[in-house]
Amino acid sequence: MPAVPLHWSWSLPAVVEPSPLLGLDLPLALRCVLRRRGFTSRSEAETFLSPSDLPPTSDHFPDLDQACARLVKACRARERVAICGDYDADGMTSTALLLRALGPLGADPEPAIPSRMDEGYGLNPAMVQRLYDDGVRLLVTVDNGVAAREALDLAASLNMQVIVTDHHTIPAKRPPMAALIHPATTPDGSPYRGLAGVGLAYVLAHAVAEALNKPEAIRVARDLFCIGTVADMAPLVGANRSWLLEGLNHLHRSECRGLQALQRLAGLGERPLTAEDIGFQLAPRINAVGRLGEPKLVVDLLTAEDSDSAMALARRCDDFNRQRRDLCDAIEAEAVALVEAETSDALPSFLLLAQSHWHHGVIGIVAARLMERYHRPTALLAGDGDGCLRASVRGPVGFAVDEALSSCSDLLSRFGGHPAAGGFTVKAEHVHALHERLCEQADGWLMTQALGRPVQPDALLHLNDVNWELWRHLQSLAPFGIGHPKPLFWSRGVNVEERRDLKGGHLALRLRQGDSERRAIAWRWDPSAVVPESCDVAYSISINRWQGEQRLQLELKAIRAHTELVLIDRGTRQYTACWTEMSGLTLTNGDGKTLQAKIEQEKSLTSDDDLARDTRVVQLMEEACLGLGLRP
Known part of the structure; x- marks a missing residue:
């Protein structure tokens, strides 16, 4: 069976009026993006773009004061504290964060991360018993623990105190614990609702450092917060966005020797990092260890004090990442062969x-x-x-x-x-x-996908709009991620001037629209998918860095054949629309009746037809203008 051709069901964005955001130093297309994401006033958008101070964490986490008090006591007594983390990037960065924070604050912290292969996920009774037998009486879980009933029951029976920091679902009957730091315990609308495990570890470390008046002890904590938050795909809104905006500006100059080594291996240079740098360059090297090796390697890397040992550990992470890539490619090839060998007609749903x-x-x-x-x-x-x-x-x-x-x-x-x-x-x-x-x-579910894979662009751009000025403004909306994705733009009526099929199943195109040419890349492209000579394209914008040079490129997400007509579906009724310089906008209903309108310089629609005064017809005309590329 040949590979399944790619089909997309395009759904263009809602018609919006960007005027409430007038005064923002942003191009029209980006103001439309913000309006479509729910920003209804300039002040609301400005607060998002440049977040104000966050409320005190102690006002939002009910158990934070008692958790902080217990850890302050441990720091003053040089008490041993086990940090029980998970084996993914969030859990490993959370563990390293608390190790690096609690040690300088006076405690004697040690990592306790289960093996993915031997022990499975999270805190377990065997770990609790082993730590108790070794003399540990205080545990802090990071990125796990809230549902570890057997382990927590055992800890309680042994008079061990457990502070749980976790963002997974709280069970209906809460197990025994000394304190719980969890986003679900914050008030509705709290900016801390989207914190991942590493964000909760940061909240706890920050509170203890403040209580002991030693803010310098958590200088690296913000850097580790950035890595774990992006790697765990936490929503980049609220506190996550606020702390990331601060942290990303300094991450490339981190005092963490392990992060310095990872950045050098990834070839990221001395420039400020982006969330994409973390997601595609740093996080995979960390996650690969949790998938294939022992997570203590990452904890050792992120707590290393010597540059040489940090680089040696980073190289081991890099080796695991190459092994992970090879394994993924081999399993994918085998899985695709199984699909094509076992499926004679249609794919199973x-x-x-x-x-x-x-x-x-x-x-x-x-x-x-x-x-x-x-x-x-x-x-x-x-x-x-x-x-x-x-x-x-x-x-x-x-x-x-x-x-x-x-x-x-x-x-x-x-x-x-x-x-x-x-x-x-x-x-x-x-x-x-x-x-x-x-x-x-x-x-x-599959019946709803009959028209193809859904794609919904955020705003229209002409290829000549894709320039360094737009890129500069686009960065003011960053960081992008879950909850605030990278904008997906679309361009209408572009011509494919050149096509190259690249190694690894990628596709490179040179696109032209009028006098403007732009290069585009489609990752992991289906080789059987047709690329029309004249097409509409949906894409995000990125930078291609190669041999010391950098240029903007379009990262293609969807392609469709270009047509001069636009279809507007209203269930039982359908309308077609087209545009010419001479006639302007022509809207035709299913009975063949037409309505014509002109677009004035201010982009407003005018028509001599009385129907054009009906609000429903105006909405249809506005949607037609959007589909024809006459509106952003």
């Missing part, structure tokens, strides 16, 4: 692929790649011993992974997740029945 030798640490990455390639919810299963398989699941927008797994709970030994991703363990004999059940769950 839910892709489920299993091989006992696949590596647990990377099957989630490959599941995400296959989900993108085939636009289907996807599960990859690897052997887990005792006749069981362990899976990672990824789902497209609109398909709820957690709900689908819940509906199959009778077939699963363990499961968990959220709407976009999840995991489960299943006995081998239940895999066939599970696949049938998951396909039933995906059938309804």
Whole structure:
């Protein structure tokens, strides 16, 4: 079976009036982006672009004062404190953050991170017992612990105190703990609601440093916060945005020897870093260790005091990252071959692929790649011993992974997740029945995807608008991520002047619109997908740095054939619109009746037709102008 061609269902953005944001030093297209993201006044947008001071954390986290008091006591007594983290980038940076903060503040902290392969996720009874036997009486969990009932019950029975900092779901019956620092305990609308594990560790470290009047002890904490927050894909709004804006300006000059070494290996130079630099260059090198090796390596790297040892540890992380890439590519090739060999006609609505030798640490990455390639919810299963398989699941927008797994709970030994991703363990004999059940769950979702993969640009640009001035203004909206994604622009009626298929399945294009040419790249492009000579393109804007030079490039997300007509769908009614310099805008309904309008210099519509005074017709004409590229 050939690779599935890519089809997109374009949904252009809502018509907006950007005038409430007049006075902002931003191009019209970027003001439209902000309006479409819910900013209704200039002052509201200015507060987002340049955040004001945050409220005191003690007013928002009910248990923060008691957690701080207990750690202050530990610091003054040089008490041993175990930092129990997770093995992903959020957990490892959180662990390193508290190690680097509590040590200079006077405590005797030590890391306690479970092995992904041997112990699984989070705090467990064996860890608690081992730490107790070793003399530890105070534990702080980071990025885990809130649902570790057995471990917390054991700690309570041993009179060990546990401070839990976690952002995962709080169970209905809260286990025993000395204090809980969790975003869900903050008031509605709190700027701290989106904090990941590393953000909560930062809140705790900052409170203890303030209480002991030693702010210098947490100088590196903000740097580690930036890495963990972006790596965990936390929403970049509220406190996350505010602290990132401050932290990114100084991250390239971090005092953390491990971060210095990672930046040198990634070739990031001496310039200020972006969230994309973290997400695509630094975080993968950290995450690869948690996936394939022992997370203590990353903790050692991020707490190293010597540049030479930090570089040696960073190189080991780099080796794991190369190994991770090779494993992902090999498993992806094998998985694609399985899909193409086993699917003779149509793809199943839910892709489920299993091989006992696949590596647990990377099957989630490959599941995400296959989900993108085939636009289907996807599960990859690897052997887990005792006749069981362990899976990672990824789902497209609109398909709820957690709900689908819940509906199959009778077939699963363990499961968990959220709407976009999840995991489960299943006995081998239940895999066939599970696949049938998951396909039933995906059938309804797939029917809504008949028109193709959804793409919704934020604003229209002409290619000559893509310049360094726009890039400068675009950076004032950064950092971008979950909750505030990088703007997706679209350009209408561009011509493909040159096409090159690159190694790795990527596509390079040279696009022309009028007198303007821009280079574009499409990552992991389906080679069977047709690229029309005249097309509309949806893209984000990035910088291509190569051999000391840098230039702007379009990162293509979707392409469609260009047509002079625009279709407006109103359910039972459809309208077509076109534009010519001579006739202006022509709107035609299903009965063939037409309405014509001109666009004045102020971009306002004028028409001699009485229908043009009807608000519904005006809305149709405005949507037509948007679709024809006459509005941003």
